[in-house]
Amino acid sequence: xxxxxxxxxxxxxxxxxxxxxxxxxxxxxxxxxxxxxxxxxxxxxxxxxxxxxxxxxxxxxxxxxxxxxxxxxxxxxxxxxxxxxxxxxxxxxxxxxxxxxxxxxxxxxxxxxxxxxxxxxxxxxxxxxxxxxxxxxxxxxxxxxxxxxxxxxxxxxxxxxxxxxx
Numbered sequence: 001x002x003x004x005x006x007x008x009x010x011x012x013x014x015x016x017x018x019x020x021x022x023x024x025x026x027x028x029x030x031x032x033x034x035x036x037x038x039x040x041x042x043x044x045x046x047x048x049x050x051x052x053x054x055x056x057x058x059x060x061x062x063x064x065x066x067x068x069x070x071x072x073x074x075x076x077x078x079x080x081x082x083x084x085x086x087x088x089x090x091x092x093x094x095x096x097x098x099x100x101x102x103x104x105x106x107x108x109x110x111x112x113x114x115x116x117x118x119x120x121x122x123x124x125x126x127x128x129x130x131x132x133x134x135x136x137x138x139x140x141x142x143x144x145x146x147x148x149x150x151x152x153x154x155x156x157x158x159x160x161x162x163x164x165x166x
Contacts, residue, residue, distance in 0.1 A: 014039050017149055043155045050161030051136045061094040065138035065162075067131065067153040068145065070103030070124070075144045077105065077112055082144075084116035097142070100125045100134060135160040 013033040015021050021038045064083075068074045076099060083097055099109070099122070106124055113122040128134060135141070141157035141164045154164055 041150050041152055043159045045159050047132045048156045048159035063138040064097040064140050066142045067100045070101050070105045073146050076109050079144050080112045096121050098123045100128050102127050
């Protein structure tokens with residue numbers, strides 16, 4: 001019960017959004033925290049560097065990548081459908097999509113890829129620790145989440161110099 005009371009009577013609030021801070025400071029009337037802190041998302045630009053020009057990447061195949069939990073809200077099944085349409089209208093283009101993450105919709109995504117004949121072009125890599133290296137070996141970052149504030153994955157991809165398609 002103490003935890004619930006603390007939620008109603010906060011002394012401090014931390015947000016990663018200036019809009020939320022503004023809302024708390026100017027709109028909230030009841031149970032307003034005494035202090036509101038803004039903590040923006042930070043990316044380690046020493047780790048998330050653009051690709052080394054000398055890195056050997058197969059230039060004939062466009063490497064697409066996505067990062068995130070494999071759940072309904074991230075809409076990875078929709079991404080697979082879009083890639084299926086891309087493959088249908090432009091079958092001569094070579095591409096591969098690597099999805100980094102785990103979640104309850106992994107089987108659905110793999111099954112959909114197989115039904116569209118994309119099982120050789122779509123890889124689910126699961127959880128990975130070497131995200132900077134994966135991004136540096138990619139050409140385009142795909143982000144199709146239904147809702148997201150300021151996604152770290154997009155910031156990391158941009159820090160690596162990748163174009164982001166949302």
